[in-house]
Amino acid sequence: xxxxxxxxxxxxxxxVTRGLKAVAGIVEGLQGTKLDDGRTLLxxxxxxxxxxxxxxxxxxxxxGKHHWPTNSMIFLGKGVRPGRGGAPRVFGAVDENLVALPVxxxxxxxxxxxxxxxxxxxxxxxxxxxxxDPVAALGQEPITDLIV
Numbered sequence: 001x002x003x004x005x006x007x008x009x010x011x012x013x014x015x016v017t018r019g020l021k022a023v024a025g026i027v028e029g030l031q032g033t034k035l036d037d038g039r040t041l042l043x044x045x046x047x048x049x050x051x052x053x054x055x056x057x058x059x060x061x062x063x064g065k066h067h068w069p070t071n072s073m074i075f076l077g078k079g080v081r082p083g084r085g086g087a088p089r090v091f092g093a094v095d096e097n098l099v100a101l102p103v104x105x106x107x108x109x110x111x112x113x114x115x116x117x118x119x120x121x122x123x124x125x126x127x128x129x130x131x132x133d134p135v136a137a138l139g140q141e142p143i144t145d146l147i148v
Contacts, residue, residue: 006063012055023049027076042077048126049074050119057098070100073122079129081148091143092117107145117143 030042050073055065083089091108093101102114105121115121121143124134128142135141 006059008064012065023047023074030077044078046078046080046126046129047074047076048122049076050122068098069118070094070098071119073119075122075125075129075146079148081146089146091146105141105143108143 027042027047030045030047031040033041035041035044051071054068054071056068058065060066081089089108092103093110095101100116101110102112102116103109104111105115105117120138120140124138124140125142125146127134127137128144128147
């Protein structure tokens with residue numbers, strides 16, 4: 001995934017696609033494994049997908065992409081509050097240059113002077129979903145509106 005130059009970046013989209021297909025396969029396997037009580041393994045499992053950084057929206061002078069602080073995380077399964085009608089939920093926002101905007105980390109709404117969501121919010125959320133106090137462990141509040 002390290003793609004700072006044109007030659008490195010050439011394989012980046014394919015690598016991302018392979019990674020996402022692997023995650024989809026894991027989730028499909030969990031969802032397709034039925035238990036005697038009618039639940040699936042996905043009902044008992046929380047899946048978190050992330051990376052420590054992402055890539056710049058535009059190519060750099062070398063034809064690749066540098067590290068970018070704005071990132072994303074995917075939460076699926078047990079403990080994750082779905083959107084309306086089971087739709088995915090999006091927390092956080094970016095401006096027209098794909099720079100992160102400050103949001104209320106509790107519910108994801110835009111709020112001037114609020115926090116920029118970062119990896120600590122995601123980790124705090126995963127800990128809370130696992131029944132671990134994230135404030136005691138990390139000193140960080142979770143994204144509570146994501147948690148069932």
